[in-house]
Amino acid sequence: MKEMNYPTIQHLIGRDWIASPTPEDRAVINPANGQTIGQIPQASAADLDHAVHSAESAFRRWKNSSPMERSAILRRFADLLRQNDRLIAGWITLDEGKPLVEALAEVRSSADHVDWHAEECRRIYGRIIPSRSPRVQQLVVREPIGVCLAITPWNFPLSQAVRKVAAALASGCTMILKAPAEAPAGCMAIARYLLDAGLPEGCLNLVWGNAAFISETLIARPEVRKVTFTGSVEVGKHLAELAGRHMKRATMELGGHAPVLVFDDADATAAARALAVNKLRNAGQVCIAPTRFYVQQGIYDRFLSELVSAFESVKVGDGLAEGTQMGPLCHRGRVNAMEKLVEDARENGARVLTGGKRIGNHGNFYAPTVVDTPNDDIDLMREEPFGPIAVVSSFRDIEDGLSRANGLPFGLASYVFTNSLERADKAAAGLQAGMVSINQFGLALPETPFGGVRDSGYGTEGGTETFEGYLITKFISRNRAPVL
Incomplete structure (x- = not known):
């Protein structure tokens, strides 16, 4: 395990890596042998407040960035995933358990998803609606919704998070990522290599800890405008209820059978x-x-x-x-x-x-x-x-x-x-x-929509539909002639 340099699990807030040990820290267990390979820090209320301010401050800048700039950063990120695929795959096998060949496939698929979002974000178009008067111009524009909260599962610890992170960043949103304690290394790789790719500080913030505390605290914050969750039906319904209480948009990818x-x-x-x-x-x-x-x-x-x-x-x-x-x-x-x-x-x-x-x-x-x-x-x-x-x-x-x-x-x-x-x-x-x-x-x-109906949730990830949950539609009607 040492030769794989299993990462130290830390919060990322802005550009700061933070991990203050507490009695509530949780062990990361190798499921193949029961050995402890790491520790999960627990986010405090102050950490979450810091993450919200970091994401909101970054959003004010990132939302006005060029799609070409976002695309270039994401492409560099995809390249870094591919260049480090065996290291990341080894981490995933250590903490999640899947065979190394499957973990490698997950890393490479994740890079493909990032490339897809990098390319498609250059095609987030508005439109002009012909008006009933030659003096009036009618525009439809798409704007990023704001700070997003993503809560991701342990079974595909890299790819499930990548789809949410890439879609949000490509849309011009910023994100707070609550990653899975059972298999944390995949999300550590996302944070590390996005920073190396040139992502501005605060655009991605990574937090760990008590899921109920983090979700209830962050969903209630007015700065957080979107919730995206992959996990069980029971938890998804609870989070959807919280999001609805605060009129937050939500994407829910829940259980199957x-x-x-x-x-x-x-x-x-x-x-x-x-x-x-x-x-x-x-x-x-x-x-x-x-x-x-x-x-x-x-x-x-x-x-x-x-x-x-x-x-x-x-x-x-x-x-x-x-x-x-x-x-x-x-x-x-x-x-x-x-x-x-x-x-x-x-x-x-x-x-x-x-x-x-x-x-x-x-x-x-x-x-x-x-x-x-x-x-x-x-x-x-x-x-x-x-x-x-x-x-x-x-x-x-x-x-x-x-x-x-x-x-x-x-x-x-x-x-x-x-x-x-x-x-x-x-x-x-x-x-x-x-x-x-x-x-x-x-x-x-990457190029196909992924999502369910009924108790399996709502909203779509992947395909040309991938940005729908991260964009708002604004209609602008303008009279070209001065109003006297």
Whole structure:
């Protein structure tokens, strides 16, 4: 760990790195072995006040900066991420647990997201509306909303934060980033390399500590005009309520429990193998991971056999070890949650076909698990496991499949496997989700919109829609002739 120079976790306020030890400091734990690798400082009320003033002061300057200047800084930032990809990826594996190859992919994808925002921010256009009088000019302009608060999750500690930070800065906003205590190094990398790229002081402020205290304090501040959050439905609803109380704009990217419809005309073997890889990415700790597998009766047994085989072939271990395909869960609480869900499944008539248990006595390892259930009555079919568990059930026809897929209040990602264009179109139209992926997994690309509906939240990140949450629309109507 020392050779990787795991960073000292500090607040960044303005250009000052601050970390005054307190009794409330929290340990950063390597989930592969339980060892402490760092300490999380706790922001005080004074720290938060300082961060707000820093971000507000910087906004008065940054909002008037040229899009070309913002673009150039972001491009330098993307280059620094790529130049230091192995160092950053090693940090992410140490504190979050994912295999090094996945962490490298996260760093490189994050750099791509930054480049996208750097290019698109040069195309934030207004428009002229033809008026009813030749004397009147009607303009629509887009202006940055102001200081933004971002609260980001631990499962993709770099990329989830990068999307919010890049969109805000590219729009001309400044940001206070409350980063995840479980996996902090990714956000430390963002702050460090943005400063190295030439970002003016105060444009990004990084704080750590008690999530409830930080969110409630900052959302109430009049200087903070936008809240963006990625995390659980329960916390998201609470934050949305706080934001609504103060009339703050909010973007909420919340939980998923993504359904999969595998029709009987699909290649059962190919679908099972592809879904296994995507289900077990980051040990299943992915909000868009395929989770509820609905497989049509005609290929059910064959699909189930292939899925079990694929799960049993996965090498689980320390993410830094050679050949590891799935690492540990990020923290011990996730292992406990897996055990509780599997116990409920067994008690209520489901079959555990593989896995269903911890691995070893050290670290947060849980075996890739396949559960076969005849109905949707078990907790696994209602609660997002956020771990390496696939729950599989058969369906009769497309109406039955859609009804069960839409049976939960979530609506983030969904997946369809079929060789029928008619079935694909009908399923895409019928699924109540913000994203539908057919015969592939093409979600979360920089150029495509990412977001959910219903309890999975509102607002969009990525694509040309990425700036909508950070801009206000102003209409200007001007009489060219003097008014006498």
